[in-house]
Amino acid sequence: MSVDHAELVHFEGTINQGLSIEPDDWMPGRYRQSLVRMISQHAHSEIMGMYPEANWISQAPSLRRKIALLAKIQDEAAHGLYLYSAAETLGAQRSKNESELRNGRAKYSNLMDNAATSWADVGAIAWLGDGAGIVNQVSLQDNSYGPYARALQRICQEESFHQRQGYEIIAVLAKGSAAQKEMAQSAIDRWWIPSLMMFGPPDSLSSHSEQSLRWRIKCEPNEVLRQRFVDDLVPQIVDLGLNLPDETIKWNDTRQSYDYGEIDWQHFKDLVSKGGFQRAERLEARTNAWYEGAWVREAALARNNQLRKAS
Amino acid sequence: MKPSESDKDWELWEVFVRSQKGLAHRHVGSLQAANHLMALQFARDLYCRRGEVKSVWVVPSREVYAAHPDKSNISYEAGSTNRFRDPETYITHSEAKASDAS
Amino acid sequence: MSSAECSQNFFLVNLGDDCLIAAQRLSEWCGKAPTTELDIALINLSIDLFGQADEFYSLFSESSSQFKSADMLAFERDASEFTNCLLVEQPNGDFGRTICKTAIFTTWYCEVLTLLQESRHVTISSIATKFRKEILYHKEFSLHWLDCLGNGTGESRDRIKQGFSWCYRFVEELRIRLDFSDITAKKWTECIDRFECELAKIFAYADFDSETIAQNLHGGRDGAHSEHLTHLLSEMQALHRAHPNVAW
Numbered sequence: 121m122s123v124d125h126a127e128l129v130h131f132e133g134t135i136n137q138g139l140s141i142e143p144d145d146w147m148p149g150r151y152r153q154s155l156v157r158m159i160s161q162h163a164h165s166e167i168m169g170m171y172p173e174a175n176w177i178s179q180a181p182s183l184r185r186k187i188a189l190l191a192k193i194q195d196e197a198a199h200g201l202y203l204y205s206a207a208e209t210l211g212a213q214r215s216k217n218e219s220e221l222r223n224g225r226a227k228y229s230n231l232m233d234n235a236a237t238s239w240a241d242v243g244a245i246a247w248l249g250d251g252a253g254i255v256n257q258v259s260l261q262d263n264s265y266g267p268y269a270r271a272l273q274r275i276c277q278e279e280s281f282h283q284r285q286g287y288e289i290i291a292v293l294a295k296g297s298a299a300q301k302e303m304a305q306s307a308i309d310r311w312w313i314p315s316l317m318m319f320g321p322p323d324s325l326s327s328h329s330e331q332s333l334r335w336r337i338k339c340e341p342n343e344v345l346r347q348r349f350v351d352d353l354v355p356q357i358v359d360l361g362l363n364l365p366d367e368t369i370k371w372n373d374t375r376q377s378y379d380y381g382e383i384d385w386q387h388f389k390d391l392v393s394k395g396g397f398q399r400a401e402r403l404e405a406r407t408n409a410w411y412e413g414a415w416v417r418e419a420a421l422a423r424n425n426q427l428r429k430a431s
Numbered sequence: 432m433k434p435s436e437s438d439k440d441w442e443l444w445e446v447f448v449r450s451q452k453g454l455a456h457r458h459v460g461s462l463q464a465a466n467h468l469m470a471l472q473f474a475r476d477l478y479c480r481r482g483e484v485k486s487v488w489v490v491p492s493r494e495v496y497a498a499h500p501d502k503s504n505i506s507y508e509a510g511s512t513n514r515f516r517d518p519e520t521y522i523t524h525s526e527a528k529a530s531d532a533s
Numbered sequence: 534m535s536s537a538e539c540s541q542n543f544f545l546v547n548l549g550d551d552c553l554i555a556a557q558r559l560s561e562w563c564g565k566a567p568t569t570e571l572d573i574a575l576i577n578l579s580i581d582l583f584g585q586a587d588e589f590y591s592l593f594s595e596s597s598s599q600f601k602s603a604d605m606l607a608f609e610r611d612a613s614e615f616t617n618c619l620l621v622e623q624p625n626g627d628f629g630r631t632i633c634k635t636a637i638f639t640t641w642y643c644e645v646l647t648l649l650q651e652s653r654h655v656t657i658s659s660i661a662t663k664f665r666k667e668i669l670y671h672k673e674f675s676l677h678w679l680d681c682l683g684n685g686t687g688e689s690r691d692r693i694k695q696g697f698s699w700c701y702r703f704v705e706e707l708r709i710r711l712d713f714s715d716i717t718a719k720k721w722t723e724c725i726d727r728f729e730c731e732l733a734k735i736f737a738y739a740d741f742d743s744e745t746i747a748q749n750l751h752g753g754r755d756g757a758h759s760e761h762l763t764h765l766l767s768e769m770q771a772l773h774r775a776h777p778n779v780a781w
Contacts, residue, residue, distance in 0.1 A: 144499050174563040181773040181781040182604045183587045194576040197569050205461040215440045297779050413567020416628050419685025420465035473570040476577050
C-alpha cells in the first residue's frame with residue numbers, strides 16, 4: 121500500500137466517521153482545490169451581494185427599513201470575510217482572492233448581477249435569494265472541512281433575520297396599495313428563477329458531484345435542496361396573494377412536493393460564463409473602491425512603520 | 432502562516448473572543464489591519480456585532496506557531512501508555528477497607 | 534411649522550436632523566470603503582446615527598400635533614424645514630474628508646451629549662448617556678484614522694488638510710446654542726470651550742492651521758442650507774413621498 125493510498129484511506133475513514141478535516145490534516149489535492157473554489161466563490165458572492173441592495177440604502181422608505189437593510193448588508197460584508205478567512209486556512213490568500221474578484225476572473229453567484237430596480241427587489245433578494253442561500257448553507261453546515269463548517273454555522277445563525285426582514289418587506293407591500301402590490305409581484309416575477317438557479321444545475325449534469333458528496337464537500341444533491349426551497353416558498357407566496365411566474369407549479373400528491381417547470385440551464389451556463397446584466401457595474405464598484413482606497417491603505421502602513429521604529 | 436501577496440497588504444490577524452465570564456477566549460476568524468489598534472477596532476465591528484463580549488484578543492497570524500503531533504516523530508502521548516496519571520489505577524479508601532475485611 | 538411646534542423640545546429635531554443627515558452620508562460609503570473591514574466599520578457608525586435620529590424624532594413626535602412619527606419628520610419635510618448643521622450635509626468627498634467631518638461632528642456631539650446627561654428630564658439624560666457611549670466609539674474611530682492619515686504619507690496629510698479646509702467653514706455654526714431650558718448660556722459656553730479645546734488637538738494631527746480659512750458659513754439651524762441637502766433629500770425621500778399614506 122503506497123503512502124498516499126494509506127493517507128487516503130485514513131482521510132476517507134475520518135469523513136465516514138462524521139469527523140471533520142482540519143487545516144493541517146492530509147487531504148487529497150482535489151479535495152483542497154474543490155474547497156478553495158467553493159469557499160472562495162461563496163465569499164465573493166457575499167461581497168458582491170452587497171451591491172444590488174446597497175443601491176437602495178439611500179432610498180429605503182422608513183428609518184426601520186434603512187437600519188435593517190444596513191445591518192443586513194453589513195452582515196454580508198462580514199460573512200465574506202469569515203469565508204475568506206476559512207479559505208486562507210487552505211492556503212488561498214485573501215489578497216489574491218480579492219484581486220481575482222476585481223479582475224473578473226473569479227466566479228460568484230450570478231444572482232448578484234441582476235438589476236435591483238425597485239424597493240420590492242430589496243425584499244425579494246432577501247426573501248428568495250437569501251432564502252435559497254440559507255437552505256444551501258444549512259445543508260453545508262455538515263461539510264467535512266472544519267473551518268468552512270464553523271464559518272457556516274456562524275453565518276446561518278446571523279442570517280436568520282435576513283430572510284425574515286425580506287419576507288416582511290414583501291408581505292407589507294402585498295397588503296398595501298395597488299401600486300405596492302404590483303411592485304411586489306414584479307419583484308417575485310424577476311427574482312424567482314434566479315433564486316432557483318442559485319442551487320446550481322441538477323447533479324446529473326455535473327461531473328464532480330458524486331465525489332463531492334462522498335467527501336462531504338457537499339452534503340445533499342442540488343435537486344433535493346432546490347425542491348426543499350420550492351416546497352417552503354410556494355405556499356408562502358400564494359398566501360400573500362401573489363402569483364408565481366411559473367404556471368406549471370402544482371402540488372404532487374405522490375411525491376408530497378411541488379412540481380415546477382424546467383429551468384433553462386443553457387441560459388444559466390451563459391450567465392456563468394458571460395456574467396449577468398449588471399456585471400460590469402458590480403465589478404466597477406468593487407474595483408473603484410479598491411483603487412480609490414489605495415492611498416488610505418498605504419498611509420496606514422506608513423504610519424504603522426513610523427510607530428514601530430519609534431518604539 | 433504564509434506571507435501576503437505583496438508588502439502593500441495589511442497584515443493578517445487572528446481574532447479571539449471571550450463571550451462570557453468563565454469561558455476561555457475562542458478563535459473566531461481573521462481580519463486585515465495595519466496594526467494592533469486597528470485590528471482591535473475592526474474586531475469589534477466584525478466579530479462583536481451581536482451579543483455580549485467580555486474580551487477580545489488579536490494576534491498577528493505570522494506569530495502563530497503550530498505543532499502537528501500526527502506528523503511528528505516525537506510522541507505527544509506520554510501519558511496514554513503509562514497509566515500512572517489515571518486515578519483508577521490507585522486503590523481507594525473503600526477498596527482498602529473491603530480488602531481488609533476479606 | 535406652527536409656533537407651538539417650536540417649543541422647548543425643538544432641540545430634539547435639531548439633533549435628530551444632525552444624526553439623520555450624518556447617517557445618510559455615512560451610509561453612502563457602503564461598498565466603497567478602502568477595505569471591507571472599513572465598509573463594516575462605517576456601516577456601524579451609520580446604523581448608530583440612524584438609530585439616534587429615530588429616537589430623537591420619536592421623542593419629539595410624542596408631543597407634536599403635526600408630526601406623528603419619526604418617519605414623518607425624516608421623510609415628509611422639505612430642505613428648508615431641516616435644521617441640521619451645515620457640516621453634516623457636506624458631500625463625503627474622499628475617505629479623508631469623511632474622517633475630518635466625522636471627527637469634528639462627533640467631537641462636538643460628544644460634548645453636547647455630556648451636557649444633556651445632566652438634564653433634569655430623566656428621558657433626556659438617559660438617552661444622552663446611552664448615545665454618548667456609542668458616540669465615544671465614533672470619536673475614537675475617527676481620531677485613530679486622523680492619526681493614521683494625518684501622519685501617514687505626504688499625500689494622506691495633504692488630503693486631511695484639504696478635508697479640514699472644506700469642513701472648517703462650518704465649525705462656527707456649531708457654536709450656536711441649542712434651545713433647551715436645561716442648557717443655560719453658561720453651561721453652553723463651557724461646553725463649546727471644551728469642544729474648541731478638543732478641536733485644537735484634532736487639527737494638530739495634520740498641523741492644520743484654521744487661521745487660513747476666512748469663510749464662516751451658517752444658516753443650517755434656520756433651514757438655510759447648501760444645495761447638497763436638497764439633492765440628498767430628493768433621493769432619500771423619493772420613494773416614501775411617491776406613495777403617500779402607505780405602510781412600508
